[in-house]
Amino acid sequence: NAGVTQTPKFQVLKTGQSMTLQCAQDMNHNSMYWYRQDPGMGLRLIYYSASEGTTDKGEVPNGYNVSRLNKREFSLRLESAAPSQTSVYFCASSEVAGTQYFGPGTRLTVL
Amino acid sequence: QKEVEQDPGPLSVPEGAIVSLNCTYSNSAFQYFMWYRQYSRKGPELLMYTYSSGNKEDGRFTAQVDKSSKYISLFIRDSQPSDSATYLCAMGGDTGGFKTIFGAGTRLFVKA
Numbered sequence: 191n192a193g194v195t196q197t198p199k200f201q202v203l204k205t206g207q208s209m210t211l212q213c214a215q216d217m218n219h220n221s222m223y224w225y226r227q228d229p230g231m232g233l234r235l236i237y238y239s240a241s242e243g244t245t246d247k248g249e250v251p252n253g254y255n256v257s258r259l260n261k262r263e264f265s266l267r268l269e270s271a272a273p274s275q276t277s278v279y280f281c282a283s284s285e286v287a288g289t290q291y292f293g294p295g296t297r298l299t300v301l
Numbered sequence: 302q303k304e305v306e307q308d309p310g311p312l313s314v315p316e317g318a319i320v321s322l323n324c325t326y327s328n329s330a331f332q333y334f335m336w337y338r339q340y341s342r343k344g345p346e347l348l349m350y351t352y353s354s355g356n357k358e359d360g361r362f363t364a365q366v367d368k369s370s371k372y373i374s375l376f377i378r379d380s381q382p383s384d385s386a387t388y389l390c391a392m393g394g395d396t397g398g399f400k401t402i403f404g405a406g407t408r409l410f411v412k413a
Contacts, residue, residue: 194344225403230309232389232405233345248400280344288333288393288401292344 192216194293196281202299203271211266211296213281219291221284222264223248224256226277227295233280239264271300304328307390307404316413320377324390324404327371331392331402334366336375339387339406348388349375380411 194215203209215222220241225233225248235248237256245256253275255267264283268275276299282290307324314320322336333352337345349364351357351373357364363376373392377384390404 230405232305232307233391233403235400238400282344288335288391289347289350290401292346294344295342 194281194283194291196279196293196296198296199294200297202301203268204301205272207271208267208269209271209298210268211279211281211298212263213265213293214263215281215283215291216262217283217285217291218261219283219285220261222258223282223284223290224254224264224266225280225282226250226275227280228277236266236279271298273300276300302327304402305390305392305404308407309405311408311410313410313412314380316380316382316411318380318411320375320380320384320409320411322375322377322388322390322407322409324373324392325371326373326392326402328392328394328402329368329371330394331368332394333392334364334373335391335401336362336364337389337391337403339389341386345389382411382413385409385411 197212223238224236239245239258242261279296281293284290336349338348339345354368361378365374387406389406393401
């Protein structure tokens with residue numbers, strides 16, 4: 191039982207490049223989330239998926255897109271990376287409101 | 302004004318001390334309240350969950366929620382060096398579905 195897994199763990203991009211962050215959970219949870227964490231800002235919700243087939247914007251969705259591929263997988267795409275997107279990205283899943291289980295994170299640097 | 306305010310610290314205490322961590326919030330619709338612990342370069346892990354007001358105890362950890370004051374606390378008794386981490390408060394409301402708002406986190410150092 192791996193919980194929530196994320197790939198890659200680290201990534202360096204140049205401005206304008208695109209990439210997809212992958213997330214998978216094996217706990218059969220309905221809801222999945224993408225957050226970014228910046229110093230002094232806490233965790234900010236980018237997008238979430240309350241259930242398979244649905245996605246909604248969070249607090250900071252600009253510059254990102256998501257796909258809920260199936261119940262297990264939820265990906266985050268940066269179409270044209272910008273230095274302001276340098277951050278640590280966390281994926282999470284939950285079945286009960288508030289009790290989220292987080293992945294290990296992806297450290298992204300955009301030059 | 303942020304919806305959730307949390308002192309970033311750092312907070313440094315000697316081993317064995319009682320630690321008090323706090324958050325204030327402004328949204329009276331919040332119904333569930335959590336504390337997450339995050340070790341350096343790791344993902345947050347759920348430590349305590351409380352629904353509505355009251356206290357909850359789990360081992361050395363006690364969570365308190367005072368909805369009338371919009372104030373939540375986490376107490377750590379007999380603190381250990383292994384408790385050194387960043388502690389994030391978090392909360393959400395039924396009207397917001399499963400969306401949760403996180404505080405910025407308080408860094409705690411427990412010195413041996």
